[in-house]
Amino acid sequence: MADHVAPIDLLAFARAVSSGDVRVIDLTQTLAQEFPTIVLPPELGQCAPFRIEEVSRYDERGPAWYWNNISLGEHTGTHFDAPIHWISGKDLPENAVDTIDVRKFIAPACVIDCSKECAANPDFALTIPFVKQWEAHHGQIEPGSWVLLRTDWSKRSYPDYAGLRDDGAHTPGPEPAVVKWFVEARDVHGFGTETIGTDFGQGHHFNPPYPAHFYMHGKGRFGLQCLTNLDLLPPKGAIIIAAPLKIKQGSGSPLRVLALVAAAAK
Amino acid sequence: MTEPLVRPKRKNPLKRTRLPLSPQGTRSRTAHGLTAAAAEGRFALQTCLDCGAVVYPPRDACPSCLSARLPFRDVANGGTLLAETTVQTSTDPYFRERMPWRVGAVKLDAGPIVVAHLHGDVVESGRVRLEFKLDRSGSAVAIALPEKDTQNMADDPHLREMTCDPKFRRVLITDGRSVVGQAMAKTFSDAGAGIVFVGLANVWKPFPGLDTLRKIERVEIIPLDITDTESVTEQAEQNGARIDIVVNTAEHVRAGGIVGRHGMTIAREEMDIRYFGLLRLAQAFGPVLRSRGADGVNSATAFVNLLSVHALMNWPEFGSYSAAEAACLSAAQCMRAELRPGGVKVVNVMFGPLDTEWFQTVPPPKVTPAALANAVIRALKQGVEDVFVGDVAEDVRARLAVNPKALEREMAG
Numbered sequence: 001m002a003d004h005v006a007p008i009d010l011l012a013f014a015r016a017v018s019s020g021d022v023r024v025i026d027l028t029q030t031l032a033q034e035f036p037t038i039v040l041p042p043e044l045g046q047c048a049p050f051r052i053e054e055v056s057r058y059d060e061r062g063p064a065w066y067w068n069n070i071s072l073g074e075h076t077g078t079h080f081d082a083p084i085h086w087i088s089g090k091d092l093p094e095n096a097v098d099t100i101d102v103r104k105f106i107a108p109a110c111v112i113d114c115s116k117e118c119a120a121n122p123d124f125a126l127t128i129p130f131v132k133q134w135e136a137h138h139g140q141i142e143p144g145s146w147v148l149l150r151t152d153w154s155k156r157s158y159p160d161y162a163g164l165r166d167d168g169a170h171t172p173g174p175e176p177a178v179v180k181w182f183v184e185a186r187d188v189h190g191f192g193t194e195t196i197g198t199d200f201g202q203g204h205h206f207n208p209p210y211p212a213h214f215y216m217h218g219k220g221r222f223g224l225q226c227l228t229n230l231d232l233l234p235p236k237g238a239i240i241i242a243a244p245l246k247i248k249q250g251s252g253s254p255l256r257v258l259a260l261v262a263a264a265a266k
Numbered sequence: 267m268t269e270p271l272v273r274p275k276r277k278n279p280l281k282r283t284r285l286p287l288s289p290q291g292t293r294s295r296t297a298h299g300l301t302a303a304a305a306e307g308r309f310a311l312q313t314c315l316d317c318g319a320v321v322y323p324p325r326d327a328c329p330s331c332l333s334a335r336l337p338f339r340d341v342a343n344g345g346t347l348l349a350e351t352t353v354q355t356s357t358d359p360y361f362r363e364r365m366p367w368r369v370g371a372v373k374l375d376a377g378p379i380v381v382a383h384l385h386g387d388v389v390e391s392g393r394v395r396l397e398f399k400l401d402r403s404g405s406a407v408a409i410a411l412p413e414k415d416t417q418n419m420a421d422d423p424h425l426r427e428m429t430c431d432p433k434f435r436r437v438l439i440t441d442g443r444s445v446v447g448q449a450m451a452k453t454f455s456d457a458g459a460g461i462v463f464v465g466l467a468n469v470w471k472p473f474p475g476l477d478t479l480r481k482i483e484r485v486e487i488i489p490l491d492i493t494d495t496e497s498v499t500e501q502a503e504q505n506g507a508r509i510d511i512v513v514n515t516a517e518h519v520r521a522g523g524i525v526g527r528h529g530m531t532i533a534r535e536e537m538d539i540r541y542f543g544l545l546r547l548a549q550a551f552g553p554v555l556r557s558r559g560a561d562g563v564n565s566a567t568a569f570v571n572l573l574s575v576h577a578l579m580n581w582p583e584f585g586s587y588s589a590a591e592a593a594c595l596s597a598a599q600c601m602r603a604e605l606r607p608g609g610v611k612v613v614n615v616m617f618g619p620l621d622t623e624w625f626q627t628v629p630p631p632k633v634t635p636a637a638l639a640n641a642v643i644r645a646l647k648q649g650v651e652d653v654f655v656g657d658v659a660e661d662v663r664a665r666l667a668v669n670p671k672a673l674e675r676e677m678a679g
Contacts, residue, residue, distance in 0.1 A: 033494040036470050043520075045531050053495055158470035165472070 020263060027227045027240075027257040028078045029154065035226075036162040037076055038196050039169070047073035074252040080244040081198065081213070081223030085251040088218030095220065097250035104222070105243035107189045109259065110141045111233045114172065115152040122163050124151075124172040125200055128181050138235045143187035146224070146240050149174070153194040154228035163201055173200030176211035183219045190222030192240075194230060198223040224257060233259055268386055271421040273434055273460070274563040286559030286608045287360040291403025297324040299338040300406035304398035307650040309343035311376065312336040322378035343396045345374040347410055350390050360402070363560075367424070372396050372410050382408035383424050387416040399428035399649050402559070402609030404602070420647060429649035430568040430611055433458040435510035438501075440465045440492055440547060445622055446572065446635045447515035448475050453639035454513075455482045457647075460564060463505060465490025467497075492516045492543035502550035507558065512551050513570040513642065516543050519624035523585035536590040544571070544594050548601050556608030568611045570642055571598045575616040575659040578666055579673050602651070613651050615642055618658020631657040 016022040029035060031050045038047050050072040056062025075081070083089030084096045094100055112134050118124045126149060131141075141147060151172050153161060163170040173195065174182075182188045191198050191212050198212035208214045216223055224242055239260040244253030293301060296312075303310035312321040316333035320341055327334055350370035356362050368384040372394055380396060388394050393413040398406045409428060412419065420431050437454045441447045442464035454462045462485045469489060479485060488505065491497040492514075518539040520532050527533065548569070558566035576584065577591035595614065602612040619625040621632040633656040641655040654663050665673045 033491065033496060034468075034489075036468070039471065045529075046535070049493075051494060159472070162470040164470070 017260070023261045023263055025229055025232050025238075025259040025261060027229050027259055028255075029226050029228050031070075031072065031077045031254060034158070035077055036158055036196060037073070039162070039164065047075045049073075050076050072254060074247065074250055074254070077254045078226040078228070078257055079224075079252050079254045080242055081217065081225070081252045082244070082250065083217040083220045083222070084249070085223070086210075086213040086217035088214050089220060092220045095217075096247075097244040097253050098246045098248055100222075100244075102243070104189070106239060106241050107144060107146055108142065108236075109146040109148050109192075109233065109238045109240045110138070111148045111150050111230055111235050111238065113150045113231075113235070115150055115231070118151040118153070118172045122160075122170040122172060123200075123202065126172070126174040126178050128175075128178045131178060131181075134235075141182075141186045141188060144189050145186075146189050146192055146242075147182055147186075148192040148224070148227065148230055148233070148240075149194070150230040150233075151194050152231060154226075154230070162196065167202075168204070169196070169201035171195040171197075171201035173198070173203055174212055175200070176206050176208060176215070179211040179215040183215050183221060188221060190224065191216050192224030192227055194225075194227050196226060198225050223252075227257060229259075232261075234261060237262060267416055268418040268420075268422045270418040271426075271434060271563060277562070283558060284363075284560050285557070286402070286565075287363065288403040288607065288609060289358065289360045289401050289407075291401070291405040293405050294324065296326055297406075299324055300398050301400070301404070303338060303340075304400045304406035305650060305652045306654075307397075307645075307648050308340050309396065309398060310338040310340050311374075311378065313339040313341065320374075320377040322374075322380050341374075341376040343374070343376075344413070345372040345376075345380075345394055345396050345410070347371070347384070347388055347390055347392055347394050348373050348379065350384060350388075364423075364427070370410060372408070380408050382410045383428075385409060385411045385419065385425055386422045387412040387419060399425075400611065400651060401428055404606045404611075430511065430613070430646040432511060432643060432646055434460045435564045435567060436461040436463065436508050437511040437513060438463045438465065438490075438505070438509045438551070440490060440512065440514045440543075441516040442466050442479050442487065443473050443475075444515055444517055444635075445475065446517065446620065446638060448479050449635035449639040450513055450515055450642065451479060451482050451485055453636070453643055454511075455484050457643045459484065459511075461486055461508070463488050463509065465492070465501070467491035467493070492546055493538050495546050498546040498550045502554065506551055506554040509551065509555070510558070510564050510566045511568045511570065511646065512547060512555070513572070514544060514547055515572060516540065517572070518590070519584070519587055519620075519622070521584055521587075521624075521627075523582050524589065527586055533586050533590075536586060537593065540590045541593040541597065544597055548597070548604075552601065552605060555610045556605050559608035559610050566608065566610055568613050568646055569601060569605065570613045570615060570646070571595075572638070572642075573598070573614055573616050575618055575654065575662045576677075577616065579662060579670070579677055581677050582679070611649070611651050613642075613645055613653065615645060615653040615655060616659050616663075617641075617655040618662070633659075 037049050053069045055067045057066045082097045083092050199210045203210045241258045244255045314328040315335040317331040319330040348371045353367045370384045372380050372382050388410050394410040401407045437459045439450045451462050451464050464487050490501045518536050555566040574591040576588035577595035580588040598612050617633045619628040619632045621634045645653040654660050
């Protein structure tokens with residue numbers, strides 16, 4: 001370490017977490033059996049929902065201990081998408097959850113609030129002009145930032161949350177142009193949402209289909225979905241800790257997502 | 267005329283629930299020929315291949331010519347009630363609780379005289395139909411029924427002991443999302459079930475038919491996901507003690523073989539929904555069903571498995587599906603042994619391709635969901651435990667009985 005740079009006082013940081021000067025906000029949904037998972041046409045492979053089987057509970061199967069076996073998909077509950085998840089990112093280096101540089105699991109976040117726009121319109125699509133307007137208030141999105149879309153979707157009942165109708169899901173998400181622009185013009189770290197997926201509910205009709213997956217993962221960026229408590233974050237200044245499980249060649253992983261926010265920031 | 271059943275009063279929750287008892291159920295190996303017939307609702311007696319004598323009770327040699335060639339054959343079940351008596355007391359605990367009990371001697375047109383239980387509407391010297399029924403021990407007994415149906419005849423207390431009539435009973439349809447589940451709910455409601463609980467998983471996933479389902483009389487929709495142990499356990503804790511018939515309508519039909527399938531995901535879903543789902547239901551609802559086998563007019567009475575007939579012989583076009591169905595059939599055999607002490611029947615209803623979405627490309631004959639539901643009600647009213655519904659199921663059963671190896675080769679196409 002160069003002697004003219006003062007070392008960062010991590011103990012002071014730990015004290016700040018302990019004292020509440022740095023607030024820790026849980027952005028994670030509880031892993032529970034009834035939480036909706038992504039729905040695909042039934043003839044295709046499906047993501048397994050969360051399931052839990054008791055191994056023992058202080059009983060004849062294990063007298064002094066309680067534990068469970070769990071099963072779930074890589075994309076069940078609050079989860080992280082790695083670039084290898086999508087065909088556009090399949091050949092990138094370090095594209096799976098076990099090979100991604102661990103430094104990338106800690107990054108700042110810009111929180112774009114479109115909860116008002118979504119409240120009456122589940123088909124709200126995020127556009128470049130909308131983001132530019134946000135930047136006019138809060139400053140430009142810095143390179144290496146997560147962009148988190150606050151829709152308050154996590155506060156909805158499960159039927160409204162899934163938004164399933166005869167023609168598929170109706171949930172808010174980004175237009176193709178804004179995702180491409182996030183990656184190319186703003187060099188973002190990844191894109192995160194409260195909804196079941198990072199993409200617009202009707203995103204299969206876009207060109208390309210599922211642009212948040214296509215562009216983000218195609219350029220080695222990440223996804224977070226099924227987030228909650230985004231309404232507790234400031235537009236800028238939160239640090240996201242999102243470390244997926246180290247699954248061999250994993251395409252994603254359920255995880256605990258935490259945000260660190262300076263107490264004064266909100 | 268039989269006194270019609272009245273809707274049972276609400277149970278006093280402070281009263282002891284009497285434990286179920288069984289009549290004596292030991293039979294010789296030969297006599298289980300009658301059990302096999304009763305299980306399917308057939309009337310079969312031993313028929314001598316050498317002298318043509320029709321024989322009862324079951325024997326190992328023909329009483330007329332001493333031939334050992336005495337297969338069970340379906341015979342006419344008409345006869346005349348020669349004499350009757352009413353038993354007023356018994357040393358058998360099961361019958362002691364049910365005294366008085368009428369029995370009589372029936373002279374069959376086919377030859378033998380059979381001592382049988384008597385339906386309340388049969389009269390001495392009158393014509394009767396003799397049927398073999400599985401009693402609460404699971405063994406065949408003969409009961410004489412009036413020659414022609416009489417009013418409310420199913421409500422006869424002797425007969426109702428041997429059947430699983432849904433009238434006034436409370437049924438659980440485990441999955442109302444499928445068209446089969448919806449047809450089953452409607453048919454049970456029409457058959458006079460007291461409450462039709464209909465399980466629904468993933469209520470956030472809409473499906474056609476929900477509104478119609480809600481409108482069916484006496485339907486109560488409850489959250490139930492048979493792939494989720496906790497959900498099944500919770501439902502059993504909440505409603506288990508007031509469910510008398512369980513009908514497992516959870517299905518998972520996908521084409522594809524064993525070698526040709528790509529990966530394990532679908533196979534796991536098949537086993538999870540069908541086999542493990544059945545195990546979850548059996549563990550959660552089985553013990554309480556078994557303990558309530560003698561709980562009055564609406565006692566626990568049946569667990570109904572809907573099974574593909576290809577549980578008996580694999581259909582390679584739906585090969586992995588067939589294998590999961592076979593696992594369920596095996597589990598059902600075990601459940602029979604475990605639920606029999608409560609007098610609860612495990613009814614296996616087997617069918618070929620259904621007229622539903624996942625058999626879209628399969629040509630007829632197919633079984634409609636309504637026909638399947640009607641067959642279930644018929645089976646419960648009759649008290650049988652092995653049911654074959656439709657041409658394909660009947661055909662598979664017949665070919666299997668003749669030459670299983672030939673059937674195996676033929677199923678391969």
